[in-house]
Amino acid sequence: MGQRTPYYDTHVEAGARIVDFGGWDMPVHYGSQMEEHHAVRGDAGMFDVSHMTVVDLEGDRVREFLSHLLANDVAKLKVPGKALYSCMLNERGGVIDDLITYYMSETFFRMVVNASTREKDLAWIRSQAKAFEVTVTEQSETAMLAVQGPNAREKAASLLSREGRETAMGLKPFSAAMIDNWFVARTGYTGEDGFEIVMPLDGAVSVWDRFVEAGIRPCGLGARDTLRLEAGMNLYGTDMDETTTPLESGLAWTVVMKDDGRDFIGRAALQAQLDAGVPRKLVGLVLVDRGVLRGHQRIVVDGVGEGEVTSGTFSPTLSGSIAFARVPAGTGDTCQVDIRGRLLNAKVVQPPFARNGKACIEI
Amino acid sequence: MSNVPGDLKYSKDHEWIRVEEDGTCTIGVTDHAQAALGDLVFVELPEVGSTLAEGDACAVVESVKAASDVYSPLTGEVTAVNDGLTDAPELVNTDAYGEGWIYRMSLDSDGELEELMSAEEYLALLEDEA
Structure with missing residues (x-):
């Protein structure tokens, strides 16, 4: 038996097929992964993401600390509630994890990191935080739900107080606020609008039930994976890890290397890679x-050479097969993929493949 | 509970086998297998005329989340394949024992049929695996 979220029994009762996901017993689907995928692109779906790790960072020097810890630049976080996606690198420029940081106040930032990397992340953050006198606290007494889809915000906000509803619906993309005892962020991992909500364990199961009543469809990790791949979002451990840099993982846009002397961990290694020429790149593929x-x-x-598919799937939105692949830097707009000994033709494309209910690429 | 028709034979790899009147065998995957696989999006069929030994990986069924081999439960020659699955792989989900059949073969010897499971034996296997 793996670790279980507060919703485990709810998933089983709803007919979920449970699989092991990095040591957690999680729902992969509740009957049809395809229908769950379409529910999120077209209406509203929810995912139990309580296995993810919420880490609170507090101290007078917390901004200075994050400026050192993260490859993206927390100087971009100017308004309280604003969120930033970033990689956390080792000295070699390899990705320890990718995460979201929320700016709550000058002495309090919140981070949400991956479940599969929880222990090494906490150890790394704590070891780096000492020099900055930053307190690192894991919030383990919480549940977390992602409600995603064009109608997800409206449906989820119907559970809030009138005032809370207005605040929630007024949240700008990639922003968060404390609303009625919930931490509500307008973020997600599907390419659709929606909220990610951290709430107290107490009452968390009834929130799920009321979301179902509000017309939000339970969705498993299977749909989460096809949605994020269509949306052009990387999965840690699959598309990048400690042996790859953000520059060869399609994440150069998250690295800030301005000429301001900001000394973030991994910067020297990234600079050396840039100077020598980044040998590989992560691209999108569409199977022809x-x-x-x-x-x-x-x-x-x-x-040119050879590469490897990092994530691949059938895309329910495009009705064809899509992937991310790490290929030599000199790769042009076509390649071939070895599928069971046969070389099949694929097109090289720029993700995302689909977002906001629509295909972004023709197949 | 999975649908396990009484008039078919079964393999431990979750294939069903129907012996036709002309002695050929029609093969597909069971209702239990299609449910475990999830929504199918692609089926790679064997070639008509190819010879298969019992246990050979002869077809691939791919769901949104994974690819799975289909192992031939019998030895013989492929006489027909279900081309309908090329455009409608979901037939395996919606009609596993009918329109979702995968291929048909003539047998080298009928002896192997004796080693297949009855519906009762297959149901017992499903209970053991549950």
């Missing part, structure tokens, strides 16, 4: 021939 792209399939780029 029939089949399904999957992680670890070999990529052949004629006259």
